[in-house]
Amino acid sequence: MWRHKLDIKDFRGKGRATRSVHGGAGIDPLTRAVKRPLVMSNNNENLVGQSGFLYARDASANGRWLEEKLAALEEAEDCVVTSSGIAAINGTFLTLLSAGDHVIAPDISYTSVHEFTSNHLPKQYGIGTTLVDTTDVRKIREAVTPRTRIIHLETPHNPTTELDDIAAAAEVAHRAGALLTVDGTWSGLTTQAPLKLGADLVMHSLTKYINGHGDALGGAVLGRKELLDRIRFTAVKTLGMCLSPFNAWQIMRGAATLPMRMERHGASAMEVARFLEGHPKVAWVRYPGLESHPQHALAKRQMTGFSGMLNFDVKGGTPALREEIGRRLEIFTWATCLGHDESLVAIYNDRKGPMFRVSVGLEDPEDLIADLERGLSAAEGK
Numbered sequence: 001m002w003r004h005k006l007d008i009k010d011f012r013g014k015g016r017a018t019r020s021v022h023g024g025a026g027i028d029p030l031t032r033a034v035k036r037p038l039v040m041s042n043n044n045e046n047l048v049g050q051s052g053f054l055y056a057r058d059a060s061a062n063g064r065w066l067e068e069k070l071a072a073l074e075e076a077e078d079c080v081v082t083s084s085g086i087a088a089i090n091g092t093f094l095t096l097l098s099a100g101d102h103v104i105a106p107d108i109s110y111t112s113v114h115e116f117t118s119n120h121l122p123k124q125y126g127i128g129t130t131l132v133d134t135t136d137v138r139k140i141r142e143a144v145t146p147r148t149r150i151i152h153l154e155t156p157h158n159p160t161t162e163l164d165d166i167a168a169a170a171e172v173a174h175r176a177g178a179l180l181t182v183d184g185t186w187s188g189l190t191t192q193a194p195l196k197l198g199a200d201l202v203m204h205s206l207t208k209y210i211n212g213h214g215d216a217l218g219g220a221v222l223g224r225k226e227l228l229d230r231i232r233f234t235a236v237k238t239l240g241m242c243l244s245p246f247n248a249w250q251i252m253r254g255a256a257t258l259p260m261r262m263e264r265h266g267a268s269a270m271e272v273a274r275f276l277e278g279h280p281k282v283a284w285v286r287y288p289g290l291e292s293h294p295q296h297a298l299a300k301r302q303m304t305g306f307s308g309m310l311n312f313d314v315k316g317g318t319p320a321l322r323e324e325i326g327r328r329l330e331i332f333t334w335a336t337c338l339g340h341d342e343s344l345v346a347i348y349n350d351r352k353g354p355m356f357r358v359s360v361g362l363e364d365p366e367d368l369i370a371d372l373e374r375g376l377s378a379a380e381g382k
């Protein structure tokens with residue numbers, strides 16, 4: 001099997017901010033540049049294996065430096081970066097599952113994960129899937145079959161902000177001889193540690209908080225090297241789900257400030273959530289940091305921050321009213337995606353029906369609150 005040659009620096013014992021700045025960093029030996037150069041060459045001179053790199057689809061220098069940074073941040077044995085978050089997740093399924101196997105996945109998950117697990121895996125690949133409400137570990141346990149190979153979680157869930165109990169699901173998975181995989185995109189990586197809670201692999205969309213500036217797509221899988229070598233071979237090298245060196249270079253810069261940004265996202269989201277909860281025109285708010293969140297106790301146990309994602313709806317909400325609220329917002333951008341420097345809002349549907357999905361950005365929280373106040377003035381009543 002193909003193997004890269006660079007070793008991951010040992011950052012154990014160092015703080016998260018130090019790891020986010022120094023992970024994967026180093027002086028360029030040719031130019032003495034302090035920052036990693038962008039290497040767009042798609043092949044490498046490698047007659048006697050000098051560089052460890054052959055061809056950029058298999059592995060690129062910028063991709064490998066980003067993998068080192070992310071592995072240092074997540075305190076994982078290794079990392080594989082991919083072209084998107086979806087490539088990280090569905091590429092893992094395509095690598096580790098075979099016809100006749102069975103996978104348990106959430107009944108509410110990111111759209112393309114839902115599409116792949118509900119449709120493509122069973123209908124095209126002969127892989128049985130059971131979609132359950134993974135927020136209830138009993139439902140996961142009941143769905144286990146002798147063929148179950150992977151239990152997949154998404155926590156916090158997109159778009160509901162509901163949580164899955166990682167440690168409890170890990171116990172169920174391991175008792176069944178299955179792997180536990182966790183899509184931790186909404187946590188922004190720094191607010192939870194799935195690998196420490198027993199997950200075998202954690203996936204992130206780098207497109208969201210980790211790049212953090214809304215200008216690059218990317219994905220990552222982190223965990224045990226033995227599993228990641230297989231994912232690198234099948235998903236990246238064989239299926240071509242590789243990350244562009246340019247995107248890796250850009251995401252590397254974004255990721256250096258991740259811990260600091262996540263603190264700000266979390267603190268501002270808490271202020272916005274409390275403002276909305278106290279607002280007479282707001283019907284309900286869901287944010288894991290609020291005592292009113294149905295899984296607030298689990299959030300406190302499993303997370304060290306609550307990230308920047310929340311949901312709410314307006315009293316008497318109709319499609320026209322929600323649109324009018326959106327039109328009145330001046331700072332929030334009416335757009336999908338999340339985890340960017342700028343605040344975003346969009347309408348989504350979940351178990352509770354239509355709602356606003358809010359990604360609280362890095363602006364001053366007072367300005368965000370004033371903007372929401374302006375938007376909510378579209379609703380009736382005082």
Ligand SMILES: *Cc1c(COP(=O)(O)O)cnc(C)c1O
Nearest residue numbers: 084085086110158185205207218
């Ligand atoms: C956005 C997202 C993904 C997919 O990531 P892409 O980079 O857009 O492919 C997967 N899971 C969750 C929870 C997401 O929010």
